[in-house]
Amino acid sequence: MLILVISVIAFILICFILNLIDKNKEKLKEKLKIQQQEVMSCPNCSAEYEDLSLKVCKNCNTSLEKKTKCNISKKTKRKLFCVVIGIILIIAVLIISSIFINNYIEEQERIKKYNEDINLCYELIKDKxxxxxxxxxxxxHSQETNxxxxxxxxxxxxxxxRIENIKNGNEDKQLLAMLNAIKEDFSSDTTSNTIxxxxxxxxxxxxxxxxxxxSNEYIQGQKYKEAFDLLNTVISQNKDKNQEIVNIATNKQNEIKDNAFEQIINEAQTQINNQDYSSAQKTLENYKDLENQTILDMYNSATNExxxxxxERKAKEAEEERKRKQAEIDAKKDKIIVDTDGKRIYKVYMTSNKFxxxxxxxxNGHFSVKLLDDNQDFYDLLVNEIGDYVVNTSTDVVKGNYYYLQIECTRGTWNLSWSGTYGS
Ligand SMILES: [Zn+2]
Structure with a gap:
């Protein structure tokens, strides 16, 4: 911007000087001792002749033209040269110094912005x-490494x-929330471990x-057990890290120890009275090693219970399991499900693929033996005779399935045994 202004000023200055020269041409001529002389000039080869009577160029034979020529002395020429150089130097100095001034101003502005933003950063965290x-x-400001x-x-x-403010007993939930947000932003960024x-x-x-x-609020509300527990958390979290905090929490715990133990004992006693021993055990567990004999005794008796x-529960469970297994076995045994005059049906469980x-x-009556499947539909006819008969037969069955063995007879007695079932 500044360079542009300087350039415009320089341009105006040059125009003004040119205008001045133009206006004071005659005066200047006098002053600079410039003499005018008429000559014949060749438009083709630029040769000049002082002889005004000459009409054509001696070199190229072109028609000559009359021209007015200024004669400047060498001394004057040197002076003019010096003036021009001087003007150029002044303009150059102006441009260079304007660049320097411009850079200086920009740098000052940058420093100002830098400091303002640093202060703003502080205010944003402190107040907002x-x-x-x-x-x-x-x-x-990512370009500025500092x-x-x-x-x-x-x-x-x-x-x-702000931590000092919390130390003085004031609440600052916003600070916790902000720290959480910062933690989250950096948790995946392994390059910012220090932050x-x-x-x-x-x-x-x-x-x-x-x-x-x-915990101070709890103590004021006589919730000593809650306060004691919270202080325990504080102590364990800050162990070997913040001794000052550990000391504050420990001192406070010692102050309320008796009250807290009394509340713990009462709570556990109520649970024991309600035969809720496992709750009592949980209530006492964290305090059993704190050198209070009552708590330790109560804890041990609750644990025993x-x-x-x-x-007892395990024994009962084992007994139930044994019964269940027995029932499973019993279910597979050959079982008479119908036993009327002349008809008997066994439910049997096949332990082989052959029965x-x-x-x-x-x-002298009719005698038949049938096998029915587990839907009691006909499966196979094994015996169907009238009069004395010796049975010796077998059939293919499916191992692991239930079948029904149906034996019927009129006027007679039978005596049978079989294999391929679970047995009785
Ligand atoms: Zn010529």
Whole structure:
């Protein structure tokens, strides 16, 4: 922009000088001792002749023309040369200095913007919890390598100042939410491990002081057990990391220890009275190693009850399983399902692909033996005789299926045995 302005000024200046020269031509001529002389000039080869009576060029025979020529002395020529060079130098100096001034102003503006944005980054984190806007600003300065680390220093500073506020007992849910958002953004970005680590450290501190504040609320509401548990979480999370927080939480726990134990014992006692031993066990479990004999005794007796009940349950289950298996076996045994005068039906379970039957019938009546399938539909006729008969036959069956063996007779007795079924 500045270069353009300078160029325009230079142009106007040159025009003005040319105009001045034009207006003061005569004066200049006098001053510079310029003398005019008429000569004959050749339009073809540019040869000049002082002899005004000459009509044609001696070189090329072209018609000559009359021309007025300015004679400038060598001294004047040198002076003019110096003036021109001087003007050119002045213009060059003007252009170069304008470039320098322009760069200087641009750099000043950049520094101003840089500082303003660094401060804005701080304010966004300190007052507005606006992590998204913070990211946008950092992105806008991606060409300046120093900006991002400097902006993050401001971010840590703002967070630390807000942590002080939480330490003083004030709630700051927005800070936790913002730290969560930052954590999420960096969790997949393996190049920013340092940032993630610093944010995680601060997240733990913020969360821990918030929990300490919450446990104070519990204590005020006489919820000592809840307060004790929350402080336990704080201590275990900060162990070997933030000794100051561990100390605060431990001291607070010691203050409410007796009250908390009393509430735990009461709760467990109610559960034991209701014979809910496993709940009592759970209630006491986390406190049994805290050197309170009552809690330890209660825990042990609740555990014994839980184990006894569990053993009983297992024994009952085993007995039920045994019965179920027995029933399964019994179901496969040969079973008489019909036994009327002259007709007997056995339900049988095949343990082989061949069913064999043997024995005899004594009498003068009709004697038949049939096999029915598991739908009680006819499958095979094994015996169909009148009078004494010796049975010895077999048939193909399907192993693992149920069949019905139907024996009928009139006037006589039979004696049979068979193989291929589960038996009795
Ligand atoms: Zn000529």
């Amino acid at each position: 919890s606006d992590w998204e806007e913070f990211k946008d600003i950092v992105d806008n 900006f991002e680390p400097e902006a993050f220093e401001k971010l840590y500073q703002a967070i630390d100042e 993630l680590q610093k944010i995680n450290e601060r997240y733990l501190i913020v969360n821990s002081y918030s929990n300490i504040n919450k 839980v184990n006894r009940i569990e053993a 064999s039957i043997s024995g005899n019938f004594k009498g």
